[in-house]
Amino acid sequence: MYILKYNFKVDIMEVKNFKSHWDNAYINSNIEDLGWYERMPKATLGLFEKYNISKDSVVFNAGAGCTTFIKFLLERDYRNIIVNDISSIAINKLRGELNKYDNIKWIIDDLTKSKKVKIMQKIDFWYDRAVLHFFTDEEQQRNYFSLIRDKMNIDGYVLLSQFAKGGANKCCGLDVVNYDDQMFQNGLGDKFKFVESFLYSYQHPYNSNRRKYIYSLFKRIKK
Numbered sequence: 001m002y003i004l005k006y007n008f009k010v011d012i013m014e015v016k017n018f019k020s021h022w023d024n025a026y027i028n029s030n031i032e033d034l035g036w037y038e039r040m041p042k043a044t045l046g047l048f049e050k051y052n053i054s055k056d057s058v059v060f061n062a063g064a065g066c067t068t069f070i071k072f073l074l075e076r077d078y079r080n081i082i083v084n085d086i087s088s089i090a091i092n093k094l095r096g097e098l099n100k101y102d103n104i105k106w107i108i109d110d111l112t113k114s115k116k117v118k119i120m121q122k123i124d125f126w127y128d129r130a131v132l133h134f135f136t137d138e139e140q141q142r143n144y145f146s147l148i149r150d151k152m153n154i155d156g157y158v159l160l161s162q163f164a165k166g167g168a169n170k171c172c173g174l175d176v177v178n179y180d181d182q183m184f185q186n187g188l189g190d191k192f193k194f195v196e197s198f199l200y201s202y203q204h205p206y207n208s209n210r211r212k213y214i215y216s217l218f219k220r221i222k223k
């Protein structure tokens with residue numbers, strides 16, 4: 001039995017229903033107590049500034065949970081934002097916080113077997129922090145990368161920010177895959193050009209939780 005610090009218990013072998021698993025995580029904790037909570041997503045926002053991402057870009061936040069990132073995007077006048085998660089609890093919590101904005105699309109969808117994202121508009125910036133690394137089955141990974149390949153506009157960016165090699169191998173009671181740039185490139189394929197990557201040591205603002213992430217940015221090229 002794996003005991004999580006936010007007072008709910010998960011038997012790893014029995015985690016088959018990922019939606020319930022994630023719903024429980026968001027039901028059972030304050031957003032700020034979640035192990036992945038970022039007060040200020042400075043590494044990601046830094047890349048938005050560095051690459052001068054247009055305010056008109058369709059920005060898709062995969063598995064956004066209750067991230068603070070959306071609030072910062074809105075403050076910076078981004079106007080085409082799509083927020084996704086498998087957990088309706090997470091989406092509803094974040095939606096409640098941002099209810100004064102009516103220009104966000106909210107999409108509850110499992111990105112490893114997408115029904116909704118796969119039929120929606122194309123994307124200019126795909127951002128995934130700490131979602132892909134939970135996809136431990138090859139089929140989940142294949143479906144997810146295939147979805148990214150299908151949805152990206154030419155010249156669009158994909159930012160994958162996952163636990164790095166040598167980093168933690170579990171989170172929220174689930175096993176994770178540790179990534180490097182080549183693994184991302186293999187999944188994305190040759191229509192995506194590596195732009196840059198860096199290691200980032202994430203420190204939870206209120207507890208001792210520290211995690212080693214790799215941030216890798218790719219660009220969809222014409223081929």
Ligand SMILES: C[S@@+](CC[C@H](N)C(=O)[O-])C[C@H]1O[C@@H](n2cnc3c(N)ncnc32)[C@H](O)[C@@H]1O
Binds near residue numbers: 022038067084109
């Ligand atoms: C560790 S949290 C990270 C949340 C957010 N990206 C952040 O950085 O704060 C992982 C998130 O991925 C979501 N998730 C897990 N599996 C998913 C799937 N198959 N499709 C969409 N979202 C998923 C979870 O509900 C959870 O919100």
